Amino acid sequence: MREADFGLIDRFLQGDGTAFDELVRKRQREVYNLAYRMTRNAEDARDLSQEAFLQVYRNLSRFDRRSSLSTWLYRIVVNLCLNHLNRGSRSPHSLADQQPEVADPSEGSLDRLQEQERQEALARAIDTLPPQQRASLTLRVHHQLSHREIAEILGVSEATAKVHYFHAVKSLRGRLGHLRHGA
Protein backbone atom coordinates (compact mmCIF):
# COMPACT_ATOMS: atom_id res chain seq x y z
CA MET A 1 0.00 0.00 0.00
CA ARG A 2 2.83 2.34 0.93
CA GLU A 3 4.64 1.79 -2.37
CA ALA A 4 1.43 2.36 -4.31
CA ASP A 5 0.84 5.63 -2.44
CA PHE A 6 4.38 6.83 -3.07
CA GLY A 7 3.94 5.91 -6.74
CA LEU A 8 0.89 8.17 -6.91
CA ILE A 9 2.85 10.97 -5.27
CA ASP A 10 5.69 10.55 -7.74
CA ARG A 11 3.24 10.79 -10.64
CA PHE A 12 1.64 13.87 -9.15
CA LEU A 13 4.99 15.57 -8.69
CA GLN A 14 5.85 14.81 -12.30
CA GLY A 15 2.75 16.71 -13.37
CA ASP A 16 0.26 13.89 -13.81
CA GLY A 17 -3.01 15.54 -12.75
CA THR A 18 -4.89 12.24 -12.76
CA ALA A 19 -2.70 10.98 -9.92
CA PHE A 20 -4.31 13.40 -7.46
CA ASP A 21 -7.77 12.40 -8.67
CA GLU A 22 -6.85 8.77 -8.10
CA LEU A 23 -5.61 9.54 -4.61
CA VAL A 24 -8.84 11.37 -3.74
CA ARG A 25 -11.10 8.61 -5.05
CA LYS A 26 -9.05 6.04 -3.15
CA ARG A 27 -9.20 7.90 0.17
CA GLN A 28 -12.31 10.03 0.12
CA ARG A 29 -14.53 7.64 2.05
CA GLU A 30 -12.09 6.96 4.84
CA VAL A 31 -11.34 10.67 5.15
CA TYR A 32 -15.05 11.50 5.26
CA ASN A 33 -15.74 8.74 7.78
CA LEU A 34 -12.97 9.97 10.03
CA ALA A 35 -14.17 13.57 9.82
CA TYR A 36 -17.77 12.47 10.44
CA ARG A 37 -16.89 10.43 13.51
CA MET A 38 -14.89 13.34 14.88
CA THR A 39 -17.50 16.05 14.25
CA ARG A 40 -20.73 13.97 14.25
CA ASN A 41 -22.02 16.37 11.62
CA ALA A 42 -22.34 15.44 7.93
CA GLU A 43 -21.99 18.97 6.58
CA ASP A 44 -18.90 19.68 8.65
CA ALA A 45 -17.44 16.32 7.66
CA ARG A 46 -17.92 17.16 3.99
CA ASP A 47 -16.29 20.59 4.35
CA LEU A 48 -13.42 19.29 6.45
CA SER A 49 -12.82 16.38 4.06
CA GLN A 50 -12.52 18.76 1.15
CA GLU A 51 -10.28 21.09 3.14
CA ALA A 52 -8.06 18.13 4.02
CA PHE A 53 -7.59 17.19 0.39
CA LEU A 54 -6.94 20.84 -0.47
CA GLN A 55 -4.14 20.86 2.06
CA VAL A 56 -2.80 17.64 0.58
CA TYR A 57 -2.84 19.21 -2.87
CA ARG A 58 -1.02 22.31 -1.68
CA ASN A 59 1.57 20.49 0.37
CA LEU A 60 2.19 17.14 -1.30
CA SER A 61 5.51 18.39 -2.63
CA ARG A 62 6.64 18.93 0.98
CA PHE A 63 5.64 15.48 2.20
CA ASP A 64 8.92 13.97 3.32
CA ARG A 65 7.79 10.29 3.35
CA ARG A 66 9.16 9.67 6.84
CA SER A 67 5.67 8.49 7.64
CA SER A 68 3.16 6.72 5.46
CA LEU A 69 0.78 8.77 3.35
CA SER A 70 -2.07 7.46 5.51
CA THR A 71 -0.48 8.78 8.69
CA TRP A 72 0.17 12.17 7.08
CA LEU A 73 -3.33 12.36 5.62
CA TYR A 74 -4.96 11.32 8.90
CA ARG A 75 -2.89 13.90 10.75
CA ILE A 76 -4.23 16.61 8.45
CA VAL A 77 -7.81 15.45 8.87
CA VAL A 78 -7.56 15.07 12.64
CA ASN A 79 -5.89 18.45 13.10
CA LEU A 80 -8.57 20.15 11.01
CA CYS A 81 -11.25 18.41 13.04
CA LEU A 82 -9.57 19.25 16.35
CA ASN A 83 -9.31 22.91 15.39
CA HIS A 84 -12.92 22.85 14.25
CA LEU A 85 -14.07 21.30 17.53
CA ASN A 86 -11.93 23.60 19.65
CA ARG A 87 -13.39 26.62 17.89
CA GLY A 88 -16.78 25.32 18.92
CA SER A 89 -18.16 25.86 15.44
CA ARG A 90 -20.70 23.44 14.09
CA SER A 91 -23.04 23.52 11.12
CA PRO A 92 -26.70 24.19 11.96
CA HIS A 93 -27.96 20.61 11.85
CA SER A 94 -28.11 19.20 15.33
CA LEU A 95 -26.75 15.88 16.41
CA ALA A 96 -30.21 14.40 16.82
CA ASP A 97 -31.07 15.37 13.24
CA GLN A 98 -28.10 13.50 11.92
CA GLN A 99 -28.45 10.04 13.31
CA PRO A 100 -28.36 7.37 10.62
CA GLU A 101 -31.57 5.42 10.39
CA VAL A 102 -31.52 1.86 11.57
CA ALA A 103 -30.73 -0.11 8.44
CA ASP A 104 -32.68 -3.31 8.78
CA PRO A 105 -36.38 -2.79 7.99
CA SER A 106 -37.21 -6.34 8.97
CA GLU A 107 -36.59 -5.59 12.65
CA GLY A 108 -39.66 -5.12 14.79
CA SER A 109 -40.56 -1.56 15.72
CA LEU A 110 -39.51 -2.08 19.36
CA ASP A 111 -36.09 -3.34 18.33
CA ARG A 112 -35.75 -0.37 15.98
CA LEU A 113 -36.62 2.07 18.71
CA GLN A 114 -34.21 0.45 21.14
CA GLU A 115 -31.45 0.49 18.54
CA GLN A 116 -32.16 4.15 17.82
CA GLU A 117 -32.03 4.93 21.52
CA ARG A 118 -28.66 3.18 21.80
CA GLN A 119 -27.28 5.13 18.86
CA GLU A 120 -28.51 8.44 20.22
CA ALA A 121 -27.13 7.71 23.68
CA LEU A 122 -23.79 6.75 22.17
CA ALA A 123 -23.72 9.88 20.01
CA ARG A 124 -24.47 12.07 23.05
CA ALA A 125 -21.78 10.30 25.08
CA ILE A 126 -19.16 10.64 22.33
CA ASP A 127 -20.09 14.29 21.98
CA THR A 128 -18.97 14.87 25.56
CA LEU A 129 -15.50 13.42 25.00
CA PRO A 130 -12.63 15.91 24.75
CA PRO A 131 -11.45 16.12 21.14
CA GLN A 132 -8.18 14.28 21.70
CA GLN A 133 -9.96 11.38 23.39
CA ARG A 134 -12.49 11.28 20.58
CA ALA A 135 -9.65 11.18 18.06
CA SER A 136 -7.84 8.35 19.85
CA LEU A 137 -11.04 6.35 20.19
CA THR A 138 -12.01 6.81 16.54
CA LEU A 139 -8.59 5.99 15.17
CA ARG A 140 -8.25 2.91 17.37
CA VAL A 141 -11.72 1.42 17.04
CA HIS A 142 -12.76 2.41 13.52
CA HIS A 143 -9.44 2.66 11.71
CA GLN A 144 -7.64 -0.09 13.67
CA LEU A 145 -4.50 1.96 14.13
CA SER A 146 -1.91 1.07 16.73
CA HIS A 147 -1.32 3.42 19.65
CA ARG A 148 2.07 4.23 18.15
CA GLU A 149 0.45 5.31 14.86
CA ILE A 150 -2.20 7.28 16.73
CA ALA A 151 0.52 9.00 18.73
CA GLU A 152 2.28 10.00 15.51
CA ILE A 153 -0.97 11.40 14.11
CA LEU A 154 -1.83 13.33 17.26
CA GLY A 155 1.73 14.45 17.87
CA VAL A 156 1.84 12.98 21.36
CA SER A 157 3.71 10.17 23.06
CA GLU A 158 2.44 6.62 22.72
CA ALA A 159 1.65 6.60 26.43
CA THR A 160 -0.47 9.72 26.06
CA ALA A 161 -2.32 8.24 23.10
CA LYS A 162 -3.12 5.16 25.20
CA VAL A 163 -4.28 7.33 28.07
CA HIS A 164 -6.60 9.24 25.74
CA TYR A 165 -8.08 5.97 24.47
CA PHE A 166 -8.53 4.38 27.86
CA HIS A 167 -10.07 7.52 29.32
CA ALA A 168 -12.47 7.69 26.38
CA VAL A 169 -13.62 4.11 26.88
CA LYS A 170 -13.91 4.61 30.63
CA SER A 171 -15.93 7.78 30.16
CA LEU A 172 -18.30 6.05 27.75
CA ARG A 173 -18.59 3.14 30.17
CA GLY A 174 -19.74 5.58 32.84
CA ARG A 175 -22.32 7.19 30.58
CA LEU A 176 -23.61 4.10 28.80
CA GLY A 177 -23.58 1.55 31.58
CA HIS A 178 -27.37 1.57 31.70
CA LEU A 179 -27.58 0.24 28.16
CA ARG A 180 -27.32 -3.48 27.59
CA HIS A 181 -26.94 -5.05 24.17
CA GLY A 182 -30.27 -6.42 23.00
CA ALA A 183 -32.06 -5.21 26.10
Place this chain on the structure above:
Amino acid sequence: MELIDEALPAEGRAEILDHLKICTTCATEFSAYQHVVALVQADPVLEPSPRFWEEFLPSLRRRIEQEASGPQRSPAAWLAGFRSWFVLPRPLVAGVAVAAISILIVVRLPDFLALRDDRSKAPSSIEQSMGRSADTTGLARAPHTEDVKREVNEPLVVAGEVVEDPSTLAAAIQRLPWVDEIADRIEAAWVWRPESDPRDWLSSLSEEDQQLLLDRLRSFRWSPS
Protein backbone atom coordinates in the same frame (compact mmCIF):
# COMPACT_ATOMS: atom_id res chain seq x y z
CA MET B 1 -8.59 -2.39 29.81
CA GLU B 2 -5.52 -3.80 28.10
CA LEU B 3 -7.31 -7.13 27.82
CA ILE B 4 -10.08 -5.47 25.81
CA ASP B 5 -7.48 -3.63 23.79
CA GLU B 6 -5.79 -6.97 23.06
CA ALA B 7 -2.53 -5.52 24.30
CA LEU B 8 -1.59 -8.22 26.79
CA PRO B 9 0.99 -10.92 26.24
CA ALA B 10 -0.37 -14.48 26.14
CA GLU B 11 0.68 -15.37 29.66
CA GLY B 12 -0.88 -12.28 31.23
CA ARG B 13 -4.01 -12.71 29.19
CA ALA B 14 -4.46 -16.32 30.33
CA GLU B 15 -4.00 -15.30 33.94
CA ILE B 16 -6.66 -12.62 33.71
CA LEU B 17 -9.09 -14.84 31.86
CA ASP B 18 -8.70 -17.46 34.61
CA HIS B 19 -9.50 -14.79 37.17
CA LEU B 20 -12.59 -13.68 35.28
CA LYS B 21 -13.93 -17.22 35.48
CA ILE B 22 -14.06 -17.07 39.28
CA CYS B 23 -14.63 -13.37 40.03
CA THR B 24 -18.11 -12.19 39.09
CA THR B 25 -17.38 -8.54 39.93
CA CYS B 26 -14.45 -8.35 37.55
CA ALA B 27 -16.30 -10.41 34.95
CA THR B 28 -19.24 -7.99 35.07
CA GLU B 29 -16.97 -4.99 34.74
CA PHE B 30 -15.06 -6.60 31.87
CA SER B 31 -18.32 -7.41 30.11
CA ALA B 32 -19.44 -3.80 30.49
CA TYR B 33 -16.26 -2.50 28.87
CA GLN B 34 -16.56 -5.05 26.07
CA HIS B 35 -20.11 -3.89 25.50
CA VAL B 36 -19.03 -0.25 25.25
CA VAL B 37 -16.33 -1.05 22.71
CA ALA B 38 -18.82 -3.16 20.73
CA LEU B 39 -21.28 -0.24 20.74
CA VAL B 40 -18.63 2.08 19.39
CA GLN B 41 -17.57 -0.45 16.75
CA ALA B 42 -21.18 -0.75 15.59
CA ASP B 43 -21.69 3.01 15.46
CA PRO B 44 -22.66 3.75 11.85
CA VAL B 45 -21.59 6.70 9.74
CA LEU B 46 -24.29 8.85 8.19
CA GLU B 47 -23.75 7.76 4.62
CA PRO B 48 -23.94 10.63 2.12
CA SER B 49 -26.04 10.28 -1.02
CA PRO B 50 -24.43 8.86 -4.19
CA ARG B 51 -24.64 12.35 -5.63
CA PHE B 52 -22.35 13.57 -2.82
CA TRP B 53 -19.61 11.21 -3.98
CA GLU B 54 -20.18 12.05 -7.63
CA GLU B 55 -19.73 15.71 -6.81
CA PHE B 56 -16.88 15.41 -4.31
CA LEU B 57 -13.94 15.38 -6.69
CA PRO B 58 -15.39 17.86 -9.23
CA SER B 59 -16.17 20.26 -6.37
CA LEU B 60 -12.64 19.86 -5.02
CA ARG B 61 -11.18 20.49 -8.46
CA ARG B 62 -13.22 23.68 -8.79
CA ARG B 63 -11.85 24.93 -5.49
CA ILE B 64 -8.31 24.17 -6.56
CA GLU B 65 -8.84 26.05 -9.82
CA GLN B 66 -10.43 28.98 -8.03
CA GLU B 67 -7.48 29.20 -5.69
CA ALA B 68 -5.03 29.04 -8.55
CA SER B 69 -6.79 31.85 -10.42
CA GLY B 70 -8.26 33.94 -7.57
CA PRO B 71 -6.39 37.19 -6.84
CA GLN B 72 -7.90 37.81 -3.39
CA ARG B 73 -5.82 35.37 -1.39
CA SER B 74 -2.06 35.81 -1.50
CA PRO B 75 -0.24 32.48 -2.07
CA ALA B 76 2.47 33.67 0.26
CA ALA B 77 0.01 33.98 3.13
CA TRP B 78 -1.39 30.51 2.49
CA LEU B 79 2.08 29.01 2.16
CA ALA B 80 3.24 30.74 5.32
CA GLY B 81 0.25 29.43 7.22
CA PHE B 82 0.44 25.87 5.99
CA ARG B 83 4.23 25.81 6.12
CA SER B 84 4.01 26.62 9.80
CA TRP B 85 1.52 23.81 10.15
CA PHE B 86 3.81 21.16 8.74
CA VAL B 87 7.25 22.48 9.58
CA LEU B 88 6.75 23.67 13.14
CA PRO B 89 7.56 20.78 15.44
CA ARG B 90 4.84 20.11 17.98
CA PRO B 91 7.31 19.69 20.85
CA LEU B 92 8.36 23.31 20.25
CA VAL B 93 4.77 24.51 20.49
CA ALA B 94 4.17 22.38 23.57
CA GLY B 95 7.44 23.72 25.01
CA VAL B 96 6.24 27.27 24.54
CA ALA B 97 3.02 26.32 26.34
CA VAL B 98 5.02 24.79 29.21
CA ALA B 99 7.29 27.83 29.42
CA ALA B 100 4.34 30.20 29.52
CA ILE B 101 2.59 28.08 32.15
CA SER B 102 5.82 28.03 34.19
CA ILE B 103 5.97 31.83 34.03
CA LEU B 104 2.42 31.96 35.34
CA ILE B 105 3.37 29.59 38.17
CA VAL B 106 6.39 31.68 39.20
CA VAL B 107 4.43 34.93 39.15
CA ARG B 108 1.59 33.45 41.20
CA LEU B 109 3.80 31.23 43.41
CA PRO B 110 2.31 32.23 46.80
CA ASP B 111 -1.19 31.31 45.62
CA PHE B 112 0.11 28.30 43.71
CA LEU B 113 1.69 26.63 46.76
CA ALA B 114 -1.48 26.83 48.86
CA LEU B 115 -3.88 23.96 48.40
CA ARG B 116 -7.34 25.33 47.73
CA ASP B 117 -10.50 23.54 46.98
CA ASP B 118 -12.54 26.01 44.98
CA ARG B 119 -15.84 24.38 44.21
CA SER B 120 -17.75 27.36 42.98
CA LYS B 121 -16.39 28.11 39.51
CA ALA B 122 -18.66 28.20 36.49
CA PRO B 123 -17.23 26.76 33.27
CA SER B 124 -14.93 29.12 31.41
CA SER B 125 -13.63 28.85 27.87
CA ILE B 126 -10.80 26.55 28.95
CA GLU B 127 -13.20 24.39 30.89
CA GLN B 128 -15.45 24.07 27.86
CA SER B 129 -12.62 23.39 25.44
CA MET B 130 -11.37 20.65 27.74
CA GLY B 131 -14.82 19.16 27.81
CA ARG B 132 -15.48 19.78 31.50
CA SER B 133 -18.90 20.58 32.85
CA ALA B 134 -19.78 22.79 35.79
CA ASP B 135 -19.81 19.71 37.96
CA THR B 136 -18.08 20.84 41.15
CA THR B 137 -16.56 17.47 41.88
CA GLY B 138 -14.83 17.59 38.50
CA LEU B 139 -13.62 21.13 39.17
CA ALA B 140 -12.00 20.10 42.40
CA ARG B 141 -10.04 17.37 40.64
CA ALA B 142 -7.49 17.59 37.85
CA PRO B 143 -8.89 16.65 34.43
CA HIS B 144 -6.71 13.57 34.19
CA THR B 145 -5.97 12.66 37.78
CA GLU B 146 -4.88 9.18 36.78
CA ASP B 147 -1.93 10.93 35.16
CA VAL B 148 -0.77 12.39 38.44
CA LYS B 149 -0.79 10.27 41.53
CA ARG B 150 0.69 10.79 44.90
CA GLU B 151 0.13 8.73 47.96
CA VAL B 152 1.64 9.64 51.30
CA ASN B 153 5.37 8.87 51.41
CA GLU B 154 5.40 7.92 47.73
CA PRO B 155 7.12 9.86 44.94
CA LEU B 156 5.21 12.26 42.72
CA VAL B 157 4.09 10.53 39.57
CA VAL B 158 3.19 12.70 36.58
CA ALA B 159 2.01 11.26 33.27
CA GLY B 160 3.11 7.80 34.36
CA GLU B 161 6.67 8.75 35.25
CA VAL B 162 8.30 9.47 38.58
CA VAL B 163 9.34 13.10 38.96
CA GLU B 164 12.31 13.19 41.27
CA ASP B 165 13.46 16.75 40.89
CA PRO B 166 12.19 20.05 39.46
CA SER B 167 14.36 19.77 36.35
CA THR B 168 12.30 16.81 35.11
CA LEU B 169 9.02 18.45 36.00
CA ALA B 170 8.76 20.50 32.80
CA ALA B 171 9.24 17.39 30.68
CA ALA B 172 6.59 15.58 32.73
CA ILE B 173 4.17 18.50 32.38
CA GLN B 174 4.66 18.33 28.64
CA ARG B 175 3.39 14.77 28.64
CA LEU B 176 0.13 15.64 30.35
CA PRO B 177 -2.78 15.25 27.92
CA TRP B 178 -4.37 18.55 28.76
CA VAL B 179 -1.16 20.39 28.05
CA ASP B 180 -1.41 18.98 24.56
CA GLU B 181 -4.86 20.49 24.38
CA ILE B 182 -3.41 23.86 25.26
CA ALA B 183 -0.65 23.32 22.71
CA ASP B 184 -3.33 22.44 20.16
CA ARG B 185 -5.08 25.72 20.77
CA ILE B 186 -1.84 27.63 20.48
CA GLU B 187 -0.95 25.81 17.28
CA ALA B 188 -4.42 26.34 15.84
CA ALA B 189 -4.21 30.05 16.61
CA TRP B 190 -0.79 30.15 14.96
CA VAL B 191 -1.91 28.32 11.82
CA TRP B 192 -4.89 30.57 11.28
CA ARG B 193 -2.92 33.69 12.12
CA PRO B 194 0.66 32.87 11.22
CA GLU B 195 1.81 36.39 12.03
CA SER B 196 0.75 35.93 15.67
CA ASP B 197 3.08 34.93 18.49
CA PRO B 198 1.71 31.80 20.24
CA ARG B 199 2.90 33.16 23.59
CA ASP B 200 0.36 35.93 23.12
CA TRP B 201 -2.38 33.32 23.44
CA LEU B 202 -1.68 32.72 27.10
CA SER B 203 -1.34 36.39 27.89
CA SER B 204 -4.70 36.91 26.19
CA LEU B 205 -6.41 34.58 28.65
CA SER B 206 -8.95 36.27 30.86
CA GLU B 207 -8.23 36.56 34.57
CA GLU B 208 -10.84 33.86 35.15
CA ASP B 209 -9.17 31.45 32.70
CA GLN B 210 -5.75 32.12 34.17
CA GLN B 211 -7.15 31.37 37.63
CA LEU B 212 -8.74 28.18 36.32
CA LEU B 213 -5.42 27.11 34.81
CA LEU B 214 -3.73 27.69 38.16
CA ASP B 215 -6.47 25.78 39.97
CA ARG B 216 -5.87 22.83 37.68
CA LEU B 217 -2.15 22.87 38.38
CA ARG B 218 -2.77 23.31 42.10
CA SER B 219 -5.03 20.29 42.24
CA PHE B 220 -2.18 18.07 41.07
CA ARG B 221 -0.88 18.42 44.62
CA TRP B 222 2.69 19.45 43.95
CA SER B 223 3.12 19.99 47.67
CA PRO B 224 2.72 17.04 50.03
CA SER B 225 0.32 18.85 52.36
